[in-house]
Amino acid sequence: MRCFISVTPSASVRERAFALAERIVSCEANARPVLPGNMHVTLQFLGEIPAGMAETVSNALAGAVSGFPPFNAGFRGFGAFPSESNASVLWSRLDKGEGEITGLSRRIADATVGLGIKNGENRFLPHLTVARFRKPVNLSRLEVFSQLMQTEIGMFAIDRIALMHSDLTPAGPVYRELCSCGLKA
Numbered sequence: 001m002r003c004f005i006s007v008t009p010s011a012s013v014r015e016r017a018f019a020l021a022e023r024i025v026s027c028e029a030n031a032r033p034v035l036p037g038n039m040h041v042t043l044q045f046l047g048e049i050p051a052g053m054a055e056t057v058s059n060a061l062a063g064a065v066s067g068f069p070p071f072n073a074g075f076r077g078f079g080a081f082p083s084e085s086n087a088s089v090l091w092s093r094l095d096k097g098e099g100e101i102t103g104l105s106r107r108i109a110d111a112t113v114g115l116g117i118k119n120g121e122n123r124f125l126p127h128l129t130v131a132r133f134r135k136p137v138n139l140s141r142l143e144v145f146s147q148l149m150q151t152e153i154g155m156f157a158i159d160r161i162a163l164m165h166s167d168l169t170p171a172g173p174v175y176r177e178l179c180s181c182g183l184k185a
Contacts, residue, residue: 002166003049003178005061005108006040007101009075009128013154014039017075017092020148021130024078024090027142030134031090038175039128041094043105043161046117056115057163058179064111068104069185070159073097075128077149084140088133092153094126101126101158104183108161159183 009017014036025031049057074096080087094101105124139145162180166173 001049001051001054002168003046003054003057004042004164004166005044005046005057005112005161006042006164007158007161008040009073010154010156011036013075013156014128017128017130017153020151020153021078021090021092024139024142024145024148025131027144028133028137030137031131032134032172033131034129035172038173039130040164040175041101041126041128043101044108044112044117046112049117053115054163054178057112057117058181060111060115061108061161061163061179061181064107065104065161065181065183067185068107068183070157070183071097071100072155073101073126073158074155075153077151077153078130078145079127079149080139084145085138086136087139088136089129090131090133090139091127091129094128096155097158098126104158104161 018036025033075092076095078092081089160180160182163178165176165178
C-alpha cells in the first residue's frame with residue numbers, strides 16, 4: 001500500500017489556502033486545485049509498503065515523536081515546483097515553525113530508515129500543495145500570483161502526526177488515516 005507521514009493544518013488554514021489558490025488557478029484552464037480535505041504537509045513519503053508493516057511504522061513513529069513538543073506553524077505566500085516560470089505544482093510555504101517541522105521530519109526519517117525505508121534524497125521543504133497543472137505554466141507572468149506571493153495564509157497548531165494511506169484514483173487521490181501519534185514534551 002502507498003503511504004506517507006504528514007501533518008494536517010487546521011480547516012480554516014486549508015480553506016483560506018484553497019480560496020487564495022483558486023484566484024491564481026482561475027487564470028489557467030489546465031489547473032486542478034487540491035481540495036481542502038486533501039491538503040497536508042508531507043513529512044516523509046514512504047511509497048509502497050506491505051500492509052502488515054503499518055503497525056511497525058506506527059510504533060517507530062511513536063518513538064520518533066516521544067518528547068517532541070507541540071508547536072505553532074504558519075503559511076505565507078505561494079511558490080512553485082520546479083520553478084515559477086515552469087510550474088507543475090503550486091504550493092504555499094511554511095514560514096513559521098520551519099525549524100521545528102524540519103526537526104520533526106528528520107526524527108521521522110531516522111526512525112523509519114531502520115525499517116528499510118529509504119529517506120528522500122531531496123532537501124525537505126515544508127509546504128502545502130494547493131494546485132497541480134496538467135501542463136507547465138509560467139506563473140511569473142500572472143499579476144495575481146505576484147500580488148499573493150507574500151500573503152499571510154494562517155497559523156495553526158501541530159500537535160500530532162499521521163500515517164496516511166494514499167489510493168490513487170482517476171478522480172484524484174483518496175487519503176485514509178491509518179494511525180496518528182500525538183506530540184508532547
